[in-house]
Amino acid sequence: MAKRTVIPFGPQHPVLPEPIHLDLVIEDETVVEAIPSIGFIHRGLEKLVEKNEWPEMVYVIERVCGICSFGHGWGYCKSVEGNLGVTVPLRAEYLRTIWHELGRIHSHLLWLGLLADAFGFESLFMHSWRLREKVLDMFEETTGGRVIFSVCKVGGVRKDVSDEKLAEISAELNGMIPELKELTDVFIEDMSVKNRLTGVGVLSKEEVTELCAVGPVARASGVASDVRLDGHGAYAELGFEPCVEQDGDSMARCKVRIKELFQSIELIEKAAKSIPEGDIDVKVKGNPSGEFVGRMEQPRGEAYYYSKGNGSKFLERIRVRTPTNANIPALVKMLQGCDLADVPVLVLTIDPCISCTER
Amino acid sequence: MGSLKIGKMIMRSLGRKPATLMYPVIPREWKERTRGHISIDMGTCILCGICGKKCPTDAITVDRDAKTWSIKRMQCIQCSCCVEVCPKKCLVNEATYTTPAVYKIVDTFEKPDNPEADSAGGSLKCDDTCVFCGICAKKCPQAAITVVREDKKWEVDDDKCTRCGLCIEGCPKKSLKIE
Numbered sequence A: 001m002a003k004r005t006v007i008p009f010g011p012q013h014p015v016l017p018e019p020i021h022l023d024l025v026i027e028d029e030t031v032v033e034a035i036p037s038i039g040f041i042h043r044g045l046e047k048l049v050e051k052n053e054w055p056e057m058v059y060v061i062e063r064v065c066g067i068c069s070f071g072h073g074w075g076y077c078k079s080v081e082g083n084l085g086v087t088v089p090l091r092a093e094y095l096r097t098i099w100h101e102l103g104r105i106h107s108h109l110l111w112l113g114l115l116a117d118a119f120g121f122e123s124l125f126m127h128s129w130r131l132r133e134k135v136l137d138m139f140e141e142t143t144g145g146r147v148i149f150s151v152c153k154v155g156g157v158r159k160d161v162s163d164e165k166l167a168e169i170s171a172e173l174n175g176m177i178p179e180l181k182e183l184t185d186v187f188i189e190d191m192s193v194k195n196r197l198t199g200v201g202v203l204s205k206e207e208v209t210e211l212c213a214v215g216p217v218a219r220a221s222g223v224a225s226d227v228r229l230d231g232h233g234a235y236a237e238l239g240f241e242p243c244v245e246q247d248g249d250s251m252a253r254c255k256v257r258i259k260e261l262f263q264s265i266e267l268i269e270k271a272a273k274s275i276p277e278g279d280i281d282v283k284v285k286g287n288p289s290g291e292f293v294g295r296m297e298q299p300r301g302e303a304y305y306y307s308k309g310n311g312s313k314f315l316e317r318i319r320v321r322t323p324t325n326a327n328i329p330a331l332v333k334m335l336q337g338c339d340l341a342d343v344p345v346l347v348l349t350i351d352p353c354i355s356c357t358e359r
Numbered sequence B: 001m002g003s004l005k006i007g008k009m010i011m012r013s014l015g016r017k018p019a020t021l022m023y024p025v026i027p028r029e030w031k032e033r034t035r036g037h038i039s040i041d042m043g044t045c046i047l048c049g050i051c052g053k054k055c056p057t058d059a060i061t062v063d064r065d066a067k068t069w070s071i072k073r074m075q076c077i078q079c080s081c082c083v084e085v086c087p088k089k090c091l092v093n094e095a096t097y098t099t100p101a102v103y104k105i106v107d108t109f110e111k112p113d114n115p116e117a118d119s120a121g122g123s124l125k126c127d128d129t130c131v132f133c134g135i136c137a138k139k140c141p142q143a144a145i146t147v148v149r150e151d152k153k154w155e156v157d158d159d160k161c162t163r164c165g166l167c168i169e170g171c172p173k174k175s176l177k178i179e
Helices: A046-050 A054-062 A069-084 A090-118 A122-143 A163-189 A191-197 A205-210 A215-219 A250-274 A323-335 A340-349 A354-358 B007-014 B050-054 B081-085 B115-120 B135-139 B166-170
Strands: A004-009 A021-027 A030-037 A291-298 A301-308 A317-321 B037-040 B060-063 B068-072 B091-094 B106-110 B124-126 B145-148 B153-156 B176-178
Touching: A004 A340, A021 A340, A030 A323, A030 A340, A046 A054, A046 A317, A054 A069, A054 A317, A069 A090, A069 A291, A069 A301, A069 A317, A090 A122, A090 A163, A090 A250, A090 A340, A122 A163, A122 B007, A163 A191, A163 A250, A163 B007, A191 A250, A191 A340, A205 A323, A215 A250, A215 A301, A215 A323, A250 A340, A301 A323, A323 A340, A323 A354, B037 B068, B050 B060, B050 B081, B081 B091, B124 B153, B135 B145, B135 B166, B166 B176
Parallel strands: none
Antiparallel strands: A004 A021, A021 A030, A291 A301, A301 A317, B037 B091, B060 B068, B068 B106, B124 B176, B145 B153
16 A cells, blocks of 8 residues: 555645645545645624624625625525515516626636636636626626625615616627637637546535535536525526536536526526516515525525524624535545546635635 | 637737736726715715714714714725715715725815804704604614603704704604704
């Protein structure tokens, strides 16, 4: 038997935008076991609920993550709205859906860039982020912010977007399709990318189910799990089908996200065409006094938002369970038996967001 | 399968201008809705202090004695919460960013002396349709109103009252007015 060595990976590592630490037990060049540890950037955001009134807490929750910030704001609002028994106007639900899908496009483009960077394809990384920039501009035009939007509130949204503007955004996204296609074809067809992704980190359908993986990681192994199927927001009206791949390797996870990019553009187009007229918010009376769990499909997977109120202006407890947290066991499993050189790519394929995980 | 699939894209980039901008040397184009920085019209401000109380990061301080309104620029998160709650709509979230700095900037604005406008404000009055529900007292950001239901007592402290009008908006019987 070859000699076993432990190599520390992270929390500071060129491939990691955020700190996670893995102790890699290796035999020659093969990883035998990976032991993860987190806790480097815990900020205690959930505790802030004791100091911030529930209508203002949405600004804090948005800052759980800089990539899926709109989804976090929506998830929190959904949880408190459920607690208060508030029905949100349909126009607000459509606007939320459009912003959430725009968030998915920008998150997936960011991820594609990071993945390219992980296997050393610098120009692909730059081009992915160049296209992402256009989506950030759309966010700035409609919400006023590029990363943190502050438009979601309990009972609806803060800003309306005219139908003409929505049509303009949809047309601009459609105009981006040829360039996106060209970019994503490099990921799917280029030989050097294929060599790094195909057959690396295979997870079977059974393993994914057993390890409770969520989001694109689960869908890449043939498990059609997606919270959007429950029809929250405007998804029921828009008719949604999850993107699924069967191979379960890194390439399949990449393909799922690429398919979702184009699907999001389609969903935004449908929503921009069918958005109803009406109010964008309802007046919320009273304070939350029960418990409620809201689920959201973030770009990285399923996220939970639990809120518990006691009838006062301050919630008693908030709990957020983020998709990266659920995907870490799957990551540990796929690292077993891989080459040491594939570790950065495998860590990237779950799209780790450690700030979300630790809050 | 193929190699150098990105070739076309790279060749096109060679003839194109850079996608990035030399900010702040070359100024950027601001969008209409960009949340850049908070500005205040001190002529309209009544120093009620609601913005400071609602600010999620405690970036705003209102000093009624010194008649000043100050904002810690580095602490402000441009959420526009203060703009929404301001009863006089004297706060605006402007599109431009503040200039970069190497220390924590605190901008303080002083309310211009205008005795005529101050005295023209009048004082808060309650008529006999009042049912002593106490909503006005709960709404008052300065705790200037006292309501004792048992004694049918309604009182306002004129020095504390900022004439923000929140109590008038909240009154279910429309018994309150400033005159």
